[in-house]
Amino acid sequence: MNLLFSNDKRGEYPESWYAADATPLAPFDSFRGETSADVCIVGGGYTGLSAALHLAELGYDVVVLEAHRVGFGASGRNGGQLGSGQRMDQDGLEDLMGQDTAHKFWTLAEDAKKLVKDLIAKHNIDCHLKPGVADLGFGKRDVSELQDYAKKLQDDYDYADVSPLNKEESQALCPSPAYGGGKMDWGAAHLQPLxxxxxxxxxxxNAGARILENAHVHHIKDGAKVTVQTDQGRVKADHVILAGNGYLGNLNRKVAARVMPINNFIVATEPLGDDAAKVLTKDIAVADTKFVVNYFRLSHDSRLLFGGGESYGYRFPNDITAKVRKPMCEIFPHLRDVKIDYAWGGTLGITMKRMPYLARVAPNILSASGYSGHGVGNAVQAGKLMAQAIHGQDSGFNTMASIPTPSFPGAGALRTPLLTLAMSWYALRDRIGV
Known part of the structure; x- marks a missing residue:
């Protein structure tokens, strides 16, 4: 079974609010026959499109192969949060790699945010980019850790855009009874991801990249010239970039052992009108401290976009609305009867350490994936870093590739059952408040 075709109609975007809201692009050409390129990119999400843009601007002949439509996967379905730092916090990075290297990763993360904002401005991308992401906690320990972390970023990383939130300040932004405080980051942002x-x-x-849709890659043959085989044709290229993230499947075993696909779900309510102020009083996004994170924000037409719940394996649940309504009502009990207009799922890639996995998996094949829910910035930056590496400027790529990325236990047939067991345990801890 293939995640690319397990839950969606071939060549169509899921029925999400994002797809209903976005101004569509005319379909790109499908692919049949044989062609050649300097670089062939497998995957038309943030990673692949960023790599294609930067390579085309450097003068390379680039072909992008997308199995469905551009932005079909996690890039067009996620929570739209452009967060600060890496997915692993700076304390964890300091423990893992030392303070000097942790500071390099903080700088890279700041560069990733700036890159996204600069691309939106340079190319006049209308995606409702807005500043502000709050991280909110439940109990005293959660809240204290978030507040202390905000102070650490201020003191140790000279980051002035973040500040601690006490309970009153938290409630003034998000009137949910569930939260007791946290931190506010005005340097982070949110956007319409599709x-x-x-x-x-x-x-x-526009820069000259050739984007081909409905071009499902099923085999890659290494060599001085890499052959990328699709259902109806093949591309021969000097370099290949693997940019499929959670949808990459088993195209490369080294990546498959280290990047696990998991499914996450979002709903969009009916427009809330004046009642939107009972959810958020400012146009910010929120993520909380649950292991299976709740994340939410208001759309520009005053809907609540609420993400919550995960599943592991190939199939989405039959009733996504019910799966997400439960955590949504734990945060906002007054919305128990609100109408849900859209409910959708998507597949992302995670790693054991929740840091992206960048690797040179063959002399002329680069891969980036496993953004672990932090992909709006990481993925766009990874595309640029791979473009630079192909162009001979590989310092940024090598820094990201230096992150230790162990294989999942039972990297073959057992990895999904083992992951399910581990994730279920942490989800149980969430429910019982451990």
Whole structure:
């Protein structure tokens, strides 16, 4: 079974609010026959489109192969949060790699945010980019850790855009009874993720990249010239970039052993009108401290976009609305009867350490994936870093590739059952408040 075709209609975006809201692009050409390129990119999400744009601007002949439509996967379905730092916090990075290296990763993360914002401005991408992401906690320990971390970023990383939130300040932003405080980051941001992906695709195409849709890659043959085989044709290229993330499947065993696909779900309520102020009083995004994170924000037409719940394996649950309504009502009990207009799922890639996995898996094949829910910035930056590496400027790529990325236990047939067992345990801890 293939995740690319397990839950969606071939060549169509899921029925999400993002797809209903975005200004569509005309379909790109499908692919049949044989062609050649300097670089062939497998995957038309943030990673692949960013790599294509930057390579085309450097003068390379680039082909992007997307199995469905550009932005079809996690790039067009996610929570739209452009977070600060890496997915692993700076304390964890300091423990893992030392303070000097942790500071390099903080700088890279700041560069990733700036890159996204600069691309939106440069290419006039209308994706409703807005500043502000709050991280909110439940109990005293959660809240204290978030507040202390905000102070650490201020003191140790000279980051002035973040500040601690006490309970009153938290409630003034998000009137949910569930939260007791946390931190507010005005340097982070949120956006309409599919609109951003479509804007990147348009920019890459305008720069000269050849984007081909409905081009499912099922085999890659290494060599001085790499052969990328699709259902109806093949591409021969000097370099290949693997940019499929959670949808990459088993195209490369080294990546498959280290990047696990998991499914996450979002709903969009009916427009809330004046009642939107009972959810958020400012146009910010929120993520909380649950292991299976709740994340939410208001759309520009005053809907609540609420993400919550995960599943492991190939199939989405039959009733996504019910799966997400439960955590949504734990945060906002007054919305128990609100109408849900859209409910959708998507597949992302995670790693054991929740840091992206960048690797040179063959002399002329680069891969980036496993953004672990932090992909709006990481993925766009990874595409640029791989483009630079192909161009001979590989210092940024090598820094990201230096992250230790162990294989999942039972990297073959047992990895999904083992992951399910581990994730279920942490989800149980969430429920019982451990």
């Amino acid at each position: 609109s951003f992906a479509l804007g990147l695709a348009k920019a890459a195409s």
